[in-house]
Amino acid sequence: MPKPHPREFRDDVVAVARKGEAPIAQIAKDFGISESCLRNWLHRADVEDGHRSGTTEADAKELRDAKRRIRLLEQENEVLRRAAAYLSQANLPKMMYPLVKELAAGGIPVTVTCRVLKLARQPYYRWLAHPISDSELAEAYLANALFDAHHDDPEFGYRLLADEARAAGHTGCDRTVWRICADNGWWSAFGKKRGRNGKKPGPPAHDDLVKRDFTATGPNQLWLTDITEHWTDEGKLYECAVKDVWSNRIVGYSISDRMKSKIAVDALNMAVARRGSVAGCTVHSDRGSQFRSRKFLAALRRHQLKGSMGQVASAGDNAAMESFFALLQNNVLDRQRWHTRHDLRIAIVTWTERTYHRRRRQQRLGRLTPIEFETIMTTPALQAA
Numbered sequence: 001m002p003k004p005h006p007r008e009f010r011d012d013v014v015a016v017a018r019k020g021e022a023p024i025a026q027i028a029k030d031f032g033i034s035e036s037c038l039r040n041w042l043h044r045a046d047v048e049d050g051h052r053s054g055t056t057e058a059d060a061k062e063l064r065d066a067k068r069r070i071r072l073l074e075q076e077n078e079v080l081r082r083a084a085a086y087l088s089q090a091n092l093p094k095m096m097y098p099l100v101k102e103l104a105a106g107g108i109p110v111t112v113t114c115r116v117l118k119l120a121r122q123p124y125y126r127w128l129a130h131p132i133s134d135s136e137l138a139e140a141y142l143a144n145a146l147f148d149a150h151h152d153d154p155e156f157g158y159r160l161l162a163d164e165a166r167a168a169g170h171t172g173c174d175r176t177v178w179r180i181c182a183d184n185g186w187w188s189a190f191g192k193k194r195g196r197n198g199k200k201p202g203p204p205a206h207d208d209l210v211k212r213d214f215t216a217t218g219p220n221q222l223w224l225t226d227i228t229e230h231w232t233d234e235g236k237l238y239e240c241a242v243k244d245v246w247s248n249r250i251v252g253y254s255i256s257d258r259m260k261s262k263i264a265v266d267a268l269n270m271a272v273a274r275r276g277s278v279a280g281c282t283v284h285s286d287r288g289s290q291f292r293s294r295k296f297l298a299a300l301r302r303h304q305l306k307g308s309m310g311q312v313a314s315a316g317d318n319a320a321m322e323s324f325f326a327l328l329q330n331n332v333l334d335r336q337r338w339h340t341r342h343d344l345r346i347a348i349v350t351w352t353e354r355t356y357h358r359r360r361r362q363q364r365l366g367r368l369t370p371i372e373f374e375t376i377m378t379t380p381a382l383q384a385a
Contacts, residue, residue, distance in 0.1 A: 005033070006270040008254060012349040013038065014045045019346070030354040032371070075108045079116045097127045142170045143180050150186045157188040205292045206307035210284045214320040216246040219378065220278045223251070223305075224321035225267065225285045227259060228328065232338040239328075239348060240267040240290070242283075243321055244275075247377075248362060249370035250324070250352055251275050255345050261293035268296070272303050279304035286310055286318055327356070 017027050017038060028038040047054035086099050100113045114121045142165055149156065149164035156164070162177040172180075181187070216222040222245040229238045238259045242252035252271025254263045264285075272278055283305050285291040291309070300307050310317025332351045338344040357371050365373040 003273060003276060006252075006273050008266065008270060009274075010041050011045075012346065014041050015342070015346050016350055017042060018045075030358065032353075032358075072112065075112045076116050078108060079103060079113050083117060097124050100124055101128065138170075139172070139176070139180070142172045142176070143184070145170045146177060146180055146186065147184070150181075154189045158182075158186075161186070203292075204287055204309040205297060206309045208284075208310055208317065209282050209306065209308035210310070210317070212316060212319070214245050216244075219244060219246050219374065220275050220281045221246060223271065223281055223283045224318060225264065225283060225291070226318055226321040226325065227263065227288060227290065228325045229259065230329075230333045230338070230344065232341050232344050234339075234341050237338075237341045237344050238263060240264050241321075241324065241352075242267050242271040243324055245320060247370045247374045248324075248365065249357060249374060253349075253352070255348065257341055259290065261290045261295045264288075264290040264293070264296050265299050268299050268303070268305075280306065282306045282308050284308040284310070284318065284321075287312055324356075328352075331355070 013027070013031050013033070016031075017024060022030075024038055024042075025035050028035045031038075043052065046052040048056050048058070050056075082103060083096075083099060086096075096117055096119060100110060100117070100119065103113045104110050110121060110124065113119075114124060145165040145168045146161050149161045149168075153160070153164075158178045158181045159174060161181060162172065162174050165172060165177065210222065214222070214224070223242050224245060225240065225242045227238055227240045229236050231237075235257060236259075237255065237257060239253060239255045240263045241250050243249070244251050251274055252267045252269070254266035254270065256263045256266075268283070283300060285308070287309050290296060291307075297307070299305075315322055328348065328351070332347050333344075338347075358369055361367045361369055368376065
């Protein structure tokens with residue numbers, strides 16, 4: 001069964017088809033899909049836009065969300081009812097973790113119970129795995145004393161907080177107090193220096209595994225990614241693209257009016273969705289904050305990809321990706337003045353899928369286009385979606 005096309009790709013193809021500049025069959029051929037598939041996309045888009053009757057995706061999502069909220073409210077009511085009965089018993093105060101465990105056995109998620117009872121999940125799971133020792137209990141009392149002292153005097157450093165805790169009858173060396181304060185973020189209001197508005201480049205999240213050797217012996221071995229921007233009358237438009245060095249094909253992209261970490265994550269997810277099994281592939285980028293973000297690093301780990309980063313202010317470390325953006329600049333971005341972001345988006349997608357992938361022959365590929373090169377060099381079973 002073929003893999004589904006990414007949502008962003010489907011929306012762009014529908015937008016191109018709605019312009020009516022070419023027959024449906026020709027547009028489907030240009031974008032490498034079947035005519036029936038494109039007509040189904042157009043039908044679904046008409047339903048979503050209200051031009052045809054049917055259940056829209058928003059209505060279906062709203063129904064699912066309503067059922068989810070009802071189920072969540074029922075679980076929260078059950079937690080409150082059981083907690084009231086539990087706390088009404090004698091021998092208070094009571095530890096709430098046994099109640100959390102009992103509710104979890106009854107099918108109520110721990111997340112819901114802890115949120116309703118205002119408990120942290122991590123200490124609960126620690127309690128569930130190991131009984132609380134005397135030293136941990138003493139450290140908890142010390143942490144409470146440190147918190148109270150920090151709340152009363154936010155300008156105190158960890159040494160002064162340790163003195164306050166000792167005066168309250170709690171023992172602990174300065175190193176232990178420092179660790180507790182560091183784990184909880186209880187810093188002195190005057191002790192932490194602030195950054196300089198992001199002007200200093202951040203540390204690399206990965207080593208440079210490419211070393212300007214932009215070659216690959218097969219698909220999904222080395223991907224390059226970067227972000228470009230261009231002005232329209234409505235403001236800037238940003239594109240993040242992912243390029244397979246083996247065939248020079250743009251295997252994933254994301255276009256947005258905001259340059260946040262989401263644009264890099266969406267481009268990477270599209271590349272993975274279109275290429276299938278990509279575990280072990282190296283993804284090379286510059287040191288942009290989007291590629292050093294926690295969300296992007298989590299996406300790399302989730303898809304079992306290896307990260308790589310070049311040096312600061314060194315365009316040559318990602319020259320093969322910069323060359324594609326140079327072509328895009330000359331052939332699309334600088335060809336005219338763009339009035340809307342939508343027009344520029346459609347132009348970028350159309351040029352990439354129709355011209356760059358299927359009509360522009362490249363010397364490095366033996367005068368073949370990226371699509372022709374992948375078709376010839378891979379077996380049908382291994383061809384990318």
